[in-house]
Amino acid sequence: MxxxxxxxxxxxxxxxxxxxxxxxxxxxxxEADVAYHGRVALSQGHLRVWLVPENDGPAPLPNATVRVRLSADLADRQDLAGGCARAGLREVVCETGPLPLHGRGRHIGLALELREPAAEVEVRVDTWWNGGATDRDLTNNEHVVLALDTGDTYAF
Known part of the structure; x- marks a missing residue:
């Protein structure tokens, strides 16, 4: 050659x-920086979870899925908010809706019934799916909150 x-x-x-x-x-x-802020409260087997997903950028996301996992079993029947689904005995997933750059997604409110009343429930909140985006800061989208059966509100 x-x-x-x-x-x-x-x-x-x-x-x-x-x-x-x-x-x-x-x-x-x-690349996006998904974050969750909210609160939980437990009273006589009823767990309330309210959260707001946010995106600090640098790119918008068309949708993501937040996962809420509990240390106690959920009752068989749940009346879940739109865009939410049961993902196991102790898990619920909800779509966030669009997450604009430096903006918030839809407010998500869950009124969950436990199978049996519990003195305390550990609630874990994290991203289940983020549309394939890279998120370099997981510290603001992975939370663990211990809710005592007092009716008090615990923020994250």
Missing amino acids: RRGAVRSVVVAGVLVLGAVGQARAATADP
Whole structure:
């Protein structure tokens, strides 16, 4: 093979690889900073969870899913808010709706019934799905709250 032909093949290969890299960069997952703020209260087997999802950017998200996990079993029947579904004996997931850049999603309110009254319930809130976005700060979207059966409100 001639030296000029080898150089042409190498240059063509570099151009193709460079184009593939640019295409990957153009379709890379967005980066967002999803956060949850809210409160929980437990009283006689009734757990209330209210939360607001937020996105501190740098990109908006069309939707995400927040997961609420409990240390106690849920009653068989639940009257869940729209966009929410049961995901197990102790889990509920809810869509956040669009999360604009530096904005909030829909307010989510859950009135959950426990299978049996409990003196305390550990409530874990985290992101179940975020549309494939990269989130480098998980400290503001993973919360653990211990709610005592006093009716008091605990914020996170």
